[in-house]
Amino acid sequence: MFMILESHFVIHNDYDFSQIPIGFERFFLVVFMADAGKIGVVVFFTISAWFLIDKEVALYSSLKRLWILEREVLFYSIILGVVYYCTDLIGTKVLAKSFLPLLTNTWWYVSAYALFLVFLPFVLSGLRLLGKEKHLSLAVISLILLGVLRYIPGFPAADDSYATFILLFIVISAYKWYFKPLNIVKSVLCIIIGICFMILRFSVFDAAYMFSGFNKPDAFGQVYVFPVLMVGFGLFSLFNQMTFHSKVVNRIAKSAFAVYLITDYPASEQLLWGRLFDLEHLYQYSFAIIKMLIILFCIYLICTVVDFMRQFIFAFSIDRNPGHLFDIFTNSIVSCRPYMRLRRFILSAMRDSMERTNRSL
Known part of the structure; x- marks a missing residue:
């Protein structure tokens, strides 16, 4: 989730980061911050999908899971809408949309994941009936659609939608059912190779900028291209090999989704990345990258504390019998x-x- 927050800071900033001069700051902002967002999405979705693959998921249970998710989404949508309306950052029309966040696509991930949950029982049943050979063939096609065809100019590649989640689910389920888990060495190697390809892509676009004036270092970076998938799967596989228990980490992890909801609300983007933390001024300071990471860490911490209060309220109300x-x-x-x-x-x-x-x- 911190990787997603980093990406939003760069790509949603009022200042176009492609205007930053060639140098270390530009390299770090593109490769390790802007591109990190989709890696974070892949990891975040893989964690949730991993535990759904072997379950008997019926439409009723899938809709109930969506209902429980919607409680938190609706809570933040209404609270943020009212707060920003009272501070004159949004109008009445946007406030009205806050009461229907799923239908108005306030957060693309929430809307896409909701549709994925609706299709999940049927997709899961179909994949089980396909068998190994056909499932693996379908997984290869899904990987090509996700990670390769984007490099063909003009091709309608996978983007932020429920269809992308279905394609990812096909690949993840094939890996879990028919392959031995990657060991730590192979997981680390997958991450390193993916990062090398991301650096190579960045180098190609910066070279194009130097020789021809093409200045789009984020091109192909904000989608699920193959290097992004490699790093995402590698990270998940790496930590899936490890056994680690911590009540503190588990408690903080419960608030990870809230960080996304709070910071990616349209008015929050305008406030954070437009008014408070303008990239144009930040990157000019000494140790600019370190200062940016400290700012993002503080934002993450504040959002986590806010969600602790939300959890406290829910614990004495609707969480006493979730789904009732x-x-x-x-x-x-x-x-x-x-x-x-x-x-x-x-x-x-x-x-x-x-x-x-x-x-x-």
Whole structure:
């Protein structure tokens, strides 16, 4: 999540970082901060997907998981919307959208992950039926769509959407089901090779800038190209080999998602990366990179403390029986007469269709 925060600081900043002169600051900002965002997304999604692969996921349980996720999302969406509205940073229209964050795509990750959860039961069942050979073939195609075709100019490559998460899930599940886990040496090697390719890409674009004036060092960096996938999978695999328990780390990790929600809210981006921490002035100071990392660490710490308060409120309210309201809501819908009639009608229509098909055959 800190990698994602670093990336947002660079790519959402009011100052175009491609205007920074060639040097160490430009190199670090592009390779180890801007490009780090998608690596963080790959790791973050892989952690959640890893524990869903071997579960029996039904549509009901998937929607219930989405309901529980939505509580935190809605909490921050409304709180941030009201605070920024009272400080005149947003208008009434944006405030109204804060009450429907999923439908208004306030956070792309939340909306994409919500749709992924809806499709998950069907995708998981389909992958299990495919078998090893077809699943591996599909995983190869998914890797090509994710990490290779982006390098073809004009090709509609995978971007920030639920489809990207489905493609990643296909690859992750194939790895978990049919391959031996990478050991520590291979994981570290995967990370090093990926970083080397990222440095090579940066060098190519800076060379193009020097000789032809092409000044887009972030080109191909903000998508799920193959080096990004290599570093992301390598990092996950590396730490998956280790056994480590810490109540402090677990407590902080519970607030990682909140850091994203707080800092990536549209008005928060405008406040943080437009007004308070302008890259144009920061990079000119001595030890600029160190100062930037300290600032980002402080932001992360403040957001974590804020989420501790949210967890305290939830612990004495809706977390006492998580998902209870969802159970009541769904049970009331399932037991109502219109639903039962519609269900009987659909099942009857399906049976009639199958009988007609059998007779024709």
